[in-house]
Amino acid sequence: MSTANDMAEMPVQLPRNPANAAEGRSRYFNSGNAFNIKLPPVPGHIFLDEPAQAMKMEKTGFINCDQSDKMQCSFAATTPLMLARYAVVKAGETLDTTLINTASIWYVIKGKAKLVVGAENASLGKADVFLLPGGVESQITAEEDSVFWAVGNDPQLKFDTSSPVTGKDAAVQFVHYPADEIVHQLDVVYGSNANASTSGHALIFSAEKSEAARNITPTMTLSLNTLKPKSEQPPHKHNSAAITLVVAGDPAYSMVADQKCDWSPWATLITPPAAKHSHHNDGNTRAEFLIVQDGGFYYHARTMGFEFY
Numbered sequence: 642m643s644t645a646n647d648m649a650e651m652p653v654q655l656p657r658n659p660a661n662a663a664e665g666r667s668r669y670f671n672s673g674n675a676f677n678i679k680l681p682p683v684p685g686h687i688f689l690d691e692p693a694q695a696m697k698m699e700k701t702g703f704i705n706c707d708q709s710d711k712m713q714c715s716f717a718a719t720t721p722l723m724l725a726r727y728a729v730v731k732a733g734e735t736l737d738t739t740l741i742n743t744a745s746i747w748y749v750i751k752g753k754a755k756l757v758v759g760a761e762n763a764s765l766g767k768a769d770v771f772l773l774p775g776g777v778e779s780q781i782t783a784e785e786d787s788v789f790w791a792v793g794n795d796p797q798l799k800f801d802t803s804s805p806v807t808g809k810d811a812a813v814q815f816v817h818y819p820a821d822e823i824v825h826q827l828d829v830v831y832g833s834n835a836n837a838s839t840s841g842h843a844l845i846f847s848a849e850k851s852e853a854a855r856n857i858t859p860t861m862t863l864s865l866n867t868l869k870p871k872s873e874q875p876p877h878k879h880n881s882a883a884i885t886l887v888v889a890g891d892p893a894y895s896m897v898a899d900q901k902c903d904w905s906p907w908a909t910l911i912t913p914p915a916a917k918h919s920h921h922n923d924g925n926t927r928a929e930f931l932i933v934q935d936g937g938f939y940y941h942a943r944t945m946g947f948e949f950y
C-alpha cells in the first residue's frame with residue numbers, strides 16, 4: 642500500500658459510491674493541491690491600435706481592448722473584472738448598446754448622437770460622460786460620425802455566470818453628465834485648496850443611487866484626473882486595477898511597474914492590480930485622463946491597499 646504520495650501531486654478525489662447524481666457531482670481537493678493553480682498576471686499595457694482603428698471610422702460596431710488570452714480568461718476582458726471597448730457609430734447608423742453587465746461607463750470621444758435607454762433618451766456631444774445600466778435596452782444613433790469609449794464590468798458577471806438585475810432593484814440607473822457641466826464641476830474643484838497628499842485635482846463621478854458609497858456603480862469608480870503643466874502624480878499602488886483613457890496631455894507619460902508608457906490621443910492604459918505607477922505631465926497645457934477602477938469592489942472588501950511610495 643502506497644502512503645508516500647505528496648498531497649500536492651494528488652489528483653481530484655471523487656465520491657466512493659454516490660447514491661444519486663447530486664452526490665456524484667461532489668469533488669474534493671486538499672491543502673496541497675487546491676491552491677497551486679498559477680494564474681498569469683494582469684498585463685500592464687497601453688492600447689494604441691484599437692483607438693487608431695476606431696478613429697478610422699470604418700464600420701459601426703465595438704472594438705474591444707481584449708487581454709483575455711494573456712490572462713487565460715475564457716471571456717473577453719481587459720482586466721479580470723472589467724472590459725474596455727471603443728464604439729464606432731457612423732453618421733445615420735445605429736448601434737445596439739444593450740450589454741450584459743451591471744453597468745458601463747461611457748465617454749464621447751467625438752461626434753453627436755441620440756441615445757435611447759429604455760423609456761429615456763438624451764442628446765450626446767463631445768466630452769459627455771454617461772452611465773448605462775446593464776440589461777436595459779439601449780441604442781445610439783449618430784447624427785455625425787461618432788466614437789465612444791466604454792468600460793463595463795462584463796467579465797465580473799461572466800465569471801459568476803450572473804445576469805443584470807433591472808427594474809426597481811437595479812443597482813444602477815441611466816445617468817448623463819454633459820460636458821459643460823463636467824467643466825463647471827471641475828472648476829469648482831479647482832477653486833478649492835488641494836489636499837497636500839495629492840498633486841493633481843480630480844473630479845469623482847457619482848450618482849443618486851450610489852451617492853452614499855461615493856462610487857458610480859457598486860464595484861466601479863470613475864475619476865477625471867488632471868495634472869497642471871509640468872507636474873506629476875507621485876508613485877503609488879492599489880489593489881484595484883485601473884483602466885485609463887488619455888484625454889489630453891502633450892507630452893505626458895505614465896510609469897507602470899517601471900515601464901514608461903508614452904501617452905497618445907485616446908490611448909487606453911492598463912495599470913495592473915498592485916503595480917507601482919505614476920503619471921507625468923511634461924507639457925505646457927493641462928493633462929486630463931479618465932480613470933475607471935474596480936475600486937468599489939476593494940473598498941467593500943476592505944482590501945484597497947492604497948499606498949504612496
Ligand SMILES: [Fe+2]
Pocket residue numbers: 877878879883918
Ligand atoms: Fe492610481
